[in-house]
Amino acid sequence: MTMIFGIPLQAFLGQLLVGLINGSFYAMLSLGLAIIFGLLRVINFAHGAQYMLGAFVGYLLLVHFGVGYWPALLIVPIVVGITGIIIERLALSKLYDIDPLYGLLFTFGLALVIEGIFRYYFGVSGNPYSVPELLAGGTNLGFMFLPNYRGWVVVASLAVCLGTWFAIEKTKLGAYLRAATENPRLVQAFGVNVPLLLTLTYGLGSALAGLAGILAAPVYQVSPLMGSNLIIVVFAVVVVGGMGSIMGAIVTGYMLGLAEGLTKVFYPEASNIVIFVIMAIVLLVRPAGLFGKDA
Amino acid sequence: MTDAPLLSVRGLNAWYGESHALHGVDLEVFQGETVTLLGRNGVGKTTTLRSIMGLIRKRTGEISFDGKDLMRMPLHHTARAGLGYVPEERGIFATLTVDENLILPPVVAKGGMSVEEIFDLFPNLKERRNSQGTKLSGGEQQMLAIARMLRTGVKMLLLDEPTEGLAPVIVQRIGELLATLKQRGMTILLVEQNFRFASRIADRFYLMEHGKVMAGFPVGELPDRMGQLHEVLGV
Numbered sequence: 001m002t003m004i005f006g007i008p009l010q011a012f013l014g015q016l017l018v019g020l021i022n023g024s025f026y027a028m029l030s031l032g033l034a035i036i037f038g039l040l041r042v043i044n045f046a047h048g049a050q051y052m053l054g055a056f057v058g059y060l061l062l063v064h065f066g067v068g069y070w071p072a073l074l075i076v077p078i079v080v081g082i083t084g085i086i087i088e089r090l091a092l093s094k095l096y097d098i099d100p101l102y103g104l105l106f107t108f109g110l111a112l113v114i115e116g117i118f119r120y121y122f123g124v125s126g127n128p129y130s131v132p133e134l135l136a137g138g139t140n141l142g143f144m145f146l147p148n149y150r151g152w153v154v155v156a157s158l159a160v161c162l163g164t165w166f167a168i169e170k171t172k173l174g175a176y177l178r179a180a181t182e183n184p185r186l187v188q189a190f191g192v193n194v195p196l197l198l199t200l201t202y203g204l205g206s207a208l209a210g211l212a213g214i215l216a217a218p219v220y221q222v223s224p225l226m227g228s229n230l231i232i233v234v235f236a237v238v239v240v241g242g243m244g245s246i247m248g249a250i251v252t253g254y255m256l257g258l259a260e261g262l263t264k265v266f267y268p269e270a271s272n273i274v275i276f277v278i279m280a281i282v283l284l285v286r287p288a289g290l291f292g293k294d295a
Numbered sequence: 296m297t298d299a300p301l302l303s304v305r306g307l308n309a310w311y312g313e314s315h316a317l318h319g320v321d322l323e324v325f326q327g328e329t330v331t332l333l334g335r336n337g338v339g340k341t342t343t344l345r346s347i348m349g350l351i352r353k354r355t356g357e358i359s360f361d362g363k364d365l366m367r368m369p370l371h372h373t374a375r376a377g378l379g380y381v382p383e384e385r386g387i388f389a390t391l392t393v394d395e396n397l398i399l400p401p402v403v404a405k406g407g408m409s410v411e412e413i414f415d416l417f418p419n420l421k422e423r424r425n426s427q428g429t430k431l432s433g434g435e436q437q438m439l440a441i442a443r444m445l446r447t448g449v450k451m452l453l454l455d456e457p458t459e460g461l462a463p464v465i466v467q468r469i470g471e472l473l474a475t476l477k478q479r480g481m482t483i484l485l486v487e488q489n490f491r492f493a494s495r496i497a498d499r500f501y502l503m504e505h506g507k508v509m510a511g512f513p514v515g516e517l518p519d520r521m522g523q524l525h526e527v528l529g530v
Contacts, residue, residue: 172398178390179399186386189348190400191374191447 007265013144015261021150021219023257024157025212025230030237030249031161032208035168038181038244039201042092042103047234048227049111050206054080054213056118059129059222069132069218076214077207084206088199096198111228118224126221153215160211161250168246177201181244236279242292252290299362301326301451301482302347307356309339309346316342318506319356324451329473329483331493334503335528340486341383343503344453347484348380349373361450375403379444383455383486387436389429393420396428397443407448416472417442434465441472451482458489466492490528502527 002009029051036044057076061067067075087110095102131149138147168174180187180194188194213227220226237256241248256275264271282290300323309317317339324330332340346354349370358365363376374380379400388396397410397420414421417438423431431439437457444452457473458466466489473483473496487493493500494517502510504527512520 175391175395175399179388182388182390183386185350185370186380186382187399188370189350189374189380191371191403192401193371195371 005266010144012265015265016258017144017146017150017261018264019258019261020154020254021257022260023254024154025216025253026234026237026257027161027250027253028157028208028212028215029230029234030241030253031164031246032205032212033234033238034241034244034246034249035164035177035208036202036205037238038246039177039184040092040096040103040198041100042095042107042202043100044202044205045104045108045231046087046111046114047107047205047209048229048231049114050080050084050209050227051213051216051230052118052224052227053083053114054210055129055217055220055222055226056122056213056224057210058214058217059127062129069214072214073211077211080210080213081203081207085199085203087206088202092202093195093198111231115224115228122224124223124225126223126226129217129222131218149218153219156215157212160208161253164208165246165250233275236275240275240279240282240289242289245289245291245293248289248291300324301328301361302484303357303359304343304347305357307343307346307354307358309342309351309354311342311351311353316506317346317354320346320503320506320508322501322508322511324482324484326450327477327480327482328498329477329485329496330499330501331485331487331497332501332503333487333490333493333524333528336488338503339506340503341455342506344380344455344484344486348378348453350380374400374447374449377404377448377450379447379449379452381440381444381452381454381457383459385436385440387428387431387439389427391428392424393426393428393431393439394424396439397424398446400443400447402447404448404450408445410446413442413445416445416475434461434468437461437465437469438472441469445476451484452476454483454485456486456488458487458492470496490524 004012029047033044033047036042054076057079058069058072061072061075091106092103095106135149135152138145139151168177176187176192176197180192180197184194216226237252238249240256241252256278259278260271260274263274302324304320304322307317307320308315320339320343322330332343334340342351345351347358347365349365349368354366360376360378365373365376368376388399391399397413419435420439420442423435428439429436441452441454441457457469461469470492477483477496485493485497494514497514499511499513501508502524509527510523
């Protein structure tokens, strides 16, 4: 058997893949958080709940309406995005003019309420969501066995991240978003409907969380707590990448997922804390984050 | 010139938080005119522009532009009414290229310049169109801040100290630019500390003190008013 640093190659690559899968979700979730924070200056604590909501909407669509995975991939982000738009219009938009702490407190409370409701109806045990038929089984890559669905998650998350990055960096709407992130009042004085832009941005960030949720449903169990387990790590990713940096959030998401996977191979005891250790070191050396602008 | 002013401001009061900055400003600007607000630092010139634009929301009085009541409009409708704003700090976006900065403000009416025409007027900007906006020199940033308003088809520009901190040769170029815009029929309300600069391009002046307009006079009366101006402006 091939060994690498005294570890069987199979085990090494297996953990690397798990790291890459986790990293895919870290990247998608921290991307949404970074976009929302950049423009709205709101630390969206409801992001984990919106991710969980995405997984549950997919699950309920399947169980109650017989709507399968592929249509759900389109319906779920729309549904979660619309709930985001409603939340922004009814509540968040009223909090912009006061201390940013209120936005944080509101979304934190909202996350507790949403998770509480789902715990009440579905308990804390997970519900299985089976892998779509098309992606069932796996492929032998010669050096390792790759479950098809996991390969798909990596590809899909890369496509979502790069697509979102492109839309923000290279399109006219993205230019509005970048400019409004710098100076919203001036952009509005130029005639751009900035309040609408804020609403759509929160909707987009929520939709990204929902999409990550439905992608995650066949990998992890669909459970009311799946978001709160993940969101703390995702916040660490955003801090390491640099608050509000889009590319930083994406790259750091994958990097920290891989770092976590590697740690599981070499020193499993530390795998749960390695991300926070990295966060502490980065904050000491570069307080603005790896990709953040020094403020 | 038509009989009704394009911009009419009556009894404008404005506040920054609790601080009362404008105490009843009255002014008028007619179609095609260039009007300059003079006054020392802190008398409310910038505040007047920002209040007209709607950037300061805590304001009372009357502002009408082209027959529309600006007091009732949300901020993003002021530009659509035909007002273009060039802030004192220029407001060039660091995360946007020169090109992106130029085409950022939405077109609000027909009659604006095309990007090609703007680049003919500002060859420097064309050369650097893919640079990051804030990598430009101060003079180029000022040119860009004015240039991006010309595409939008606005009827009137509010210019806040366009010559501040710039070298004399650049100031001269901005003067030529404003003269060109004036020839094309642009209406301009200018805030300017550089009195010599202002005296070359303005048709009329308003002199501000303590958040109010103290006097208004055409450029022809300038020689007779020099004594008063020296006293009030300390120039």
